[in-house]
Amino acid sequence: MKRKNLEFLLEDNKSNKSLIIGSIIATFIALSPYLFYLYESVPQEQVWNTFLFTYDSKSWGDANLSMWILTGKTIPLLFLLIWFFTCRHWWYHALLVPIIMYIYQIIILLNDDLIYFDEFQLIYLVPVMAIIIPSIYLIRAKMFDKLNTANKTLEELEEEFTVRPKTLWGKVRQYF
Numbered sequence: 697m698k699r700k701n702l703e704f705l706l707e708d709n710k711s712n713k714s715l716i717i718g719s720i721i722a723t724f725i726a727l728s729p730y731l732f733y734l735y736e737s738v739p740q741e742q743v744w745n746t747f748l749f750t751y752d753s754k755s756w757g758d759a760n761l762s763m764w765i766l767t768g769k770t771i772p773l774l775f776l777l778i779w780f781f782t783c784r785h786w787w788y789h790a791l792l793v794p795i796i797m798y799i800y801q802i803i804i805l806l807n808d809d810l811i812y813f814d815e816f817q818l819i820y821l822v823p824v825m826a827i828i829i830p831s832i833y834l835i836r837a838k839m840f841d842k843l844n845t846a847n848k849t850l851e852e853l854e855e856e857f858t859v860r861p862k863t864l865w866g867k868v869r870q871y872f
Contacts, residue, residue: 732771735763773798
């Protein structure tokens with residue numbers, strides 16, 4: 697009896713934790729339009745002074761413009777990260793390509809010494825794409841090979857190839 701009660705409490709604790717994490721993600725998604733328009737609070741001057749930091753938009757000439765571009769890159773990056781960590785499909789590794797592209801664009805934006813923005817990012821993405829695209833193709837080929845030789849449905853094969861760490865830290869550790 698105690699063992700069944702303990703199992704029930706553990707399952708209940710997992711569902712509560714899942715509910716809390718889901719609520720946080722849903723709240724973030726619902727607040728995303730407000731987060732995007734945070735750039736409107738930035739003055740249209742080259743130097744933006746706050747009590748925490750001073751930002752000088754050297755090559756942009758306008759701190760408001762550079763923060764508009766930053767929010768335009770950060771919000772989709774956050775959506776892609778949520779999608780990546782919550783996706784249960786076999787192809788979710790393909791999301792790493794746009795994630796890395798957005799990270800690269802943000803780094804270029806914050807590095808004021810570079811004059812040309814978004815110009816040669818595909819050159820830096822080639823090594824990432826050279827690993828991810830063949831990996832996805834091989835997984836797909838394995839799935840269809842097993843589909844043709846076995847009597848499994850596509851959903852059963854997706855379930856078989858899906859790797860699901862139990863914790864968020866486990867998901868992060870899986871990739872590094």
